[in-house]
Amino acid sequence: xxxxxxxxxxxxxxxxxxxxxxxxxxxxxxxxxxxxxxxxxxxxxxxxxxxxxxxxxxxxxxxxxxxxxxxxxxxxxxxxxxxxxxxxxxxxxxxxxxxxxxxxxxxxxxxxxxxxxxxxxxxxxxxxxxxxxxxxxxxxxxxxxxxxxxxxxxxxxxxxxxxxxxxxxxxxxxxxxxxxxxxxxxxxxxxxxxxxxxxxxxxxxxxxxxxxxxxxxxxxxxxxxxxxx
Amino acid sequence: xxxxxxxxxxxxxxxxxxxxxxxxxxxxxxxxxxxxxxxxxxxxxxxxxxxxxxxxxxxxxxxxxxxxxxxxxxxxxxxxxxxxxxxxxxxxxxxxxxxxxxxxxxxxxxxxxxxxxxxxxxxxxxxxxxxxxxxxxxxxxxxxxxxxxxxxxxxxxxxxxxxxxxxxxxxxxxxxxxxxxxxxxxxxxxxxxxxxxxxxxxxxxxxxxxxxxxxxxxxxxxxxxxxxx
DNA sequence: CGTTACTTTTAGCCATGGCAAAATTTTAAC
DNA sequence: GTTAAAATTTTGCCATGGCTAAAAGTAACG
Numbered sequence: 041x042x043x044x045x046x047x048x049x050x051x052x053x054x055x056x057x058x059x060x061x062x063x064x065x066x067x068x069x070x071x072x073x074x075x076x077x078x079x080x081x082x083x084x085x086x087x088x089x090x091x092x093x094x095x096x097x098x099x100x101x102x103x104x105x106x107x108x109x110x111x112x113x114x115x116x117x118x119x120x121x122x123x124x125x126x127x128x129x130x131x132x133x134x135x136x137x138x139x140x141x142x143x144x145x146x147x148x149x150x151x152x153x154x155x156x157x158x159x160x161x162x163x164x165x166x167x168x169x170x171x172x173x174x175x176x177x178x179x180x181x182x183x184x185x186x187x188x189x190x191x192x193x194x195x196x197x198x199x200x201x202x203x204x205x206x207x208x209x210x211x212x213x214x215x216x217x218x219x220x221x222x223x224x225x226x227x228x229x230x231x232x233x234x235x236x237x238x239x240x241x242x243x244x245x246x247x248x249x250x251x252x253x254x255x256x257x258x259x260x261x262x263x264x265x266x267x268x269x
Numbered sequence: 270x271x272x273x274x275x276x277x278x279x280x281x282x283x284x285x286x287x288x289x290x291x292x293x294x295x296x297x298x299x300x301x302x303x304x305x306x307x308x309x310x311x312x313x314x315x316x317x318x319x320x321x322x323x324x325x326x327x328x329x330x331x332x333x334x335x336x337x338x339x340x341x342x343x344x345x346x347x348x349x350x351x352x353x354x355x356x357x358x359x360x361x362x363x364x365x366x367x368x369x370x371x372x373x374x375x376x377x378x379x380x381x382x383x384x385x386x387x388x389x390x391x392x393x394x395x396x397x398x399x400x401x402x403x404x405x406x407x408x409x410x411x412x413x414x415x416x417x418x419x420x421x422x423x424x425x426x427x428x429x430x431x432x433x434x435x436x437x438x439x440x441x442x443x444x445x446x447x448x449x450x451x452x453x454x455x456x457x458x459x460x461x462x463x464x465x466x467x468x469x470x471x472x473x474x475x476x477x478x479x480x481x482x483x484x485x486x487x488x489x490x491x492x493x494x495x496x497x498x
Numbered sequence: 499c500g501t502t503a504c505t506t507t508t509a510g511c512c513a514t515g516g517c518a519a520a521a522t523t524t525t526a527a528c
Numbered sequence: 529g530t531t532a533a534a535a536t537t538t539t540g541c542c543a544t545g546g547c548t549a550a551a552a553g554t555a556a557c558g
Contacts, residue, residue, distance in 0.1 A: 056515065076536065089516055091537055096514095108523060108536060138367070139393040149387055156381035164368040285545065305506065318546055320507055325544095337506060337553065501557090508551070514544085521538065528531085 053100075055155040058124045059083060060093050061102060064113055065121035069191075073110040122182040127154040127162060129175035129182075134165045136176040143176040143227070144218035177218075178209030178228040178264070193264030197244065197257060199234040205265035207232050212262050221263075224253045232265055282329075284384040287353045288312060289322050290331060293342055294350035298420075302339040351411040356383040356391060358404035358411075363394045365405040372405045372456070373447035406447075407438030407457040407493070422493030426473065426486060428463040434494035436461050441491050450492075453482045461494055 063082050067074045080090035098105040102117035113121060131150035135141040141149065166172075166184075173189065174180055180189035193208040207230040212218055225248040226232070236245040241257045255263075292311050296303045309319035327334040331346035342350060360379035364370040370378065395401075395413075402418065403409055409418035422437040436459040441447055454477040455461070465474040470486045484492075 054514080085515090086517060087536065088518080088538085092515075095537095135390070135393075139390070139397060141389060141393060145389055149390055152385035152387075153382065156385060158378055158381075160370060160374055161364070161368070161378055164364075164370060168368060283544080314545090315547060316506065317508080317548080321545075324507095499558100502555100503557100504553105504555080506551100506553070509549090510547100511549105512545105512547075514546105515542105516544105517540105517542075519539085519541105521536100523534105523536070525534075526532085528529100 053120065056093065057097065057100075057102075058120065058155055060090075060097060061113065061117050061121040062124045062128075064103065064111055065118065065125065068113065074112070075110055079111065119186050122186045122188060124154055125188075126182040126184070127157050129179055130162065130165050130169070130172070131157070132175040132177070133169060133172055133181070138168065142219070143222060144215040146176060147213055147218075148215070174228070176228070177211075178207070191264075193266045195261045196232060196234065196246070196255075196263040196265050197260040199232075199265055201234050201236065203233065204268035205232045205234075206230075206268050207263060208266050209264040210262065211264070212259065217259065221259070224255075225249050225251065226255075226263065231268060232263075282349065285322065286326065286329075286331075287349065287384055289319075289326060290342065290346050290350040291353045291357075293332065293340055294347065294354065297342065303341070304339055308340065348415050351415045351417060353383055354417075355411040355413070356386050358408055359391065359394050359398070359401075360386070361404040361406070362398060362401055362410070367397065371448070372451060373444040375405060376442055376444070376447075403457070405457070406440075407436070420493075422495045424490045425461060425463065425475070425484075425492040425494050426489040428461075428494055430463050430465065432462065433497035434461045434463075435459075435497050436492060437495050438493040439491065440493070441488065446488065450488070453484075454478050454480065455484075455492065460497060461492075 060079070060083065063079055064074050067078055067082060072078065076090045076094060077087045079094070080087040083090070094103065094105050094111055097103045097117065102114065102120065104112040104114050128150045131153050132143075132146040135146045135149055136143055162184075172181060182188040196205070196207075199205055207226060207228055209228065210218070210221060210226065212221065221227075230248055231250075233247040234244060235247055235252070238244070238257075243257060244255045244260050246253050246255050246260075289308070289312065292308055293303050296307055296311060301307065305319045305323060306316045308323070309316040312319065323332060323334050323340055326332045326346065331343065331349065333341040333343050357379045360382050361372075361375040364375045364378055365372055391413075401410060411417040425434070425436075428434055436455060436457055438457065439447070439450060439455065441450065450456075459477055460479075462476040463473060464476055464481070467473070467486075472486060473484045473489050475482050475484050475489075
């Protein structure tokens with residue numbers, strides 16, 4: 041019942057609705073409370089616009105929301121958000137693996153395609169990729185039934201010096217920064233060693249696949265690593 | 270100058286604008302004059318909506334239009350229309366060849382994807398397919414610089430009896446009818462012989478790849494064939 | 499020609515999803 | 529507690545792209 045109801049709702053959702061739900065999910069996953077202004081800033085719209093849309097999402101039964109309070113996804117809303125996120129990350133991986141787009145090109149493309157992808161296409165892409173679990177940035181791909189792997193890894197900025205780590209995830213989205221990181225070999229599965237920290241949150245000296253590199257502290261906080269095993 | 274102007278215009282076009290331009294092109298290619306009501310019927314909107322949008326396209330410099338007269342694409346409009354048509358047919362072919370969608374599934378999917386496809390993706394798909402000339406229905410794919418192969422073939426309904434023909438194009442778009450035609454083997458490149466006509470525009474008796482089949486006259490008019498060699 | 503039938507446009511409405519500016523509520527500081 | 533600052537919502541506006549109903553233009557026939 042809840043399922044068919046949600047299916048009915050879903051078929052009437054616009055790309056804007058989906059973008060808001062996805063944004064609420066992503067902001068929520070970052071820990072901080074999801075306020076209308078945080079949402080507005082994330083989406084690049086005015087706070088007034090966010091308030092308006094969140095009220096609509098509440099009426100559609102997709103979020104829990106009371107004036108001046110934080111926004112929470114309910115089960116229906118979370119399912120939609122995870123489905124859009126699944127589309128996004130499947131597309132990113134597909135575009136990268138099968139169509140040879142670079143990892144800095146895939147985000148923007150997926151951002152537009154994710155809203156117009158049928159179930160048939162989702163399944164076809166899943167099959168072509170062999171039911172993958174992570175996209176080219178190391179972000180976990182939600183499963184079709186709405187489960188998602190927990191966050192793994194720690195920021196490279198907090199790594200132990202002289203230990204070998206495996207790069208597991210890059211949270212950076214900006215295309216130019218991704219190009220730059222790629223040029224240093226900082227892709228998922230790269231082997232990274234933190235050689236030396238600089239004081240005052242200065243750059244890190246690291247080794248990427250045995251090549252020495254300097255890395256800005258703020259970028260290092262957006263790169264997640266795990267002990268190399 | 271005209272080119273960069275058009276590029277600026279293009280970046281502001283909505284999916285609706287693109288759909289109208291594509292529809293004007295397709296209707297125009299069918300020979301009949303493109304009136305606002307024909308356009309409205311083709312797109313499934315009211316005549317008033319079509320009038321409205323055509324006025325906007327005129328203001329954008331994409332069509333030549335005067336009240337109560339037929340609508341003509343100008344060079345800018347035709348270029349946009351052919352680009353959208355190129356996207357559509359490239360996508361149909363890609364979805365069919367690389368992702369194994371059936372030929373009755375690809376039209377609706379391409380209809381949505383065609384409006385959100387970047388140049389980078391267009392080029393990647395073109396490269397993956399080896400710069401193809403026709404989609405799975407035999408429709409010619411416009412080139413990137415806006416040229417399109419002329420209509421080839423004659424309706425199967427007008428074929429010479431007992432002659433071998435090659436099926437070159439299927440104008441049917443409806444998914445159910447396509448499924449049905451596919452079940453008879455009526456794909457592009459099939460060998461077709463018209464065995465016998467029935468009077469009063471009745472069904473045709475045909476042979477498809479040496480299998481006898483009955484075919485409705487109206488469908489036969491939407492199947493184009495060329496002499497087999 | 500003039501009248502009628504048909505096509506096309508205009509006028510006025512609706513929903514969506516933006517915005518800025520004004521009003522309100524919450525939070526934080528005293 | 530009171531009050532000032534900050535965050536949030538309300539109000540009223542805009543553009544887009546639909547719609548229906550009414551008005552106007554075109555065409556065809558007697």
